[in-house]
């Protein structure tokens with residue numbers, strides 16, 4: 661039987677799991693940072709991938725085609741679409757806020773509608789949202805069962821985004837992965853921070869005491885693949901590494917510095933972050949949540965990078 665290699669949480673012994681029957685997977689926003697990694701992983705596992713994008717191309721359909729023609733034949737659907745919230749070139753104003761909401765909620769609604777109308781329906785529907793659902797706190801630990809979703813722009817965004825994914829039928833399994841900051845070589849937070857750290861100008865943001873809920877992109881995509889493949893998985897899964905519950909922004913800066921063998925002592929003042937990103941958006945960098953992937957672990961997902969030093973060594977080597 662064909663076996664897929666997966667490292668155990670300790671990274672000591674190799675653990676193999678049986679490959680799953682090939683699936684046809686449709687990924688909204690699959691051209692982005694997480695989508696490229698997910699596409700690669702699914703293809704490596706023998707699945708077929710089609711993207712939904714704003715631009716036409718090979719192995720893609722556009723959002724307009726989706727709404728006119730419905731869901732192409734597929735077994736699993738994922739949505740990763742969303743305007744980049746931390747784009748420093750976009751000013752934090754009403755038009756940008758609207759783009760952030762629309763690019764997530766309307767694409768999710770379009771996929772949910774197409775799934776509800778599909779005959780036969782796909783087996784699984786996976787949406788990636790964010791841990792911004794939970795209220796930032798230095799002390800409270802959040803599991804998937806914790807309350808949230810109604811205290812600021814980002815938490816209300818997640819509530820609307822997840823509500824948009826609901827479909828009336830039980831024929832399709834529904835999974836929502838609330839992701840932390842995604843760390844990987846080809847985009848996201850690390851790509852934005854790498855040069856200051858390489859130049860020895862990196863350091864914690866503000867006091868550095870704020871929690872830093874992170875996940876390696878290999879694990880976020882691993883959780884999405886697990887959710888697509890495993891019949892028993894449904895509902896909310898927190899997409900953070902098991903050790904992220906105790907990671908602070910300062911820990912992250914120190915781990916970046918030591919992985920790059922550079923000092924990481926220069927703090928980035930909070931007022932500079934607020935000036936660049938605006939007060940509402942800078943919450944994402946100046947505050948954070950202590951999140952536990954309780955249901956994710958209970959679902960038997962085996963993290964490839966449970967601790968930060970091993971994740972950063974892999975990314976920065």
Ligand SMILES: NC(=O)c1ccc[n+]([C@@H]2O[C@H](COP(=O)([O-])OP(=O)(O)OC[C@H]3O[C@@H](n4cnc5c(N)ncnc54)[C@H](OP(=O)(O)O)[C@@H]3O)[C@@H](O)[C@H]2O)c1
Nearest residue numbers: 689691692693694713714740741742743744763839841842
């Ligand atoms: N990266 C993180 O640290 C992180 C953390 C938590 C949650 N998430 C969520 O995970 C998802 C994937 O993240 P990512 O980092 O891979 O995102 P990304 O690379 O910034 O973007 C993903 C895709 O979204 C589509 N998109 C961008 N702006 C859009 C717009 N205005 N309207 C419609 N589609 C638009 C683009 O696809 P096309 O150009 O092909 O249309 C893009 O390739 C996002 O929903 C994000 O909010 C990410």
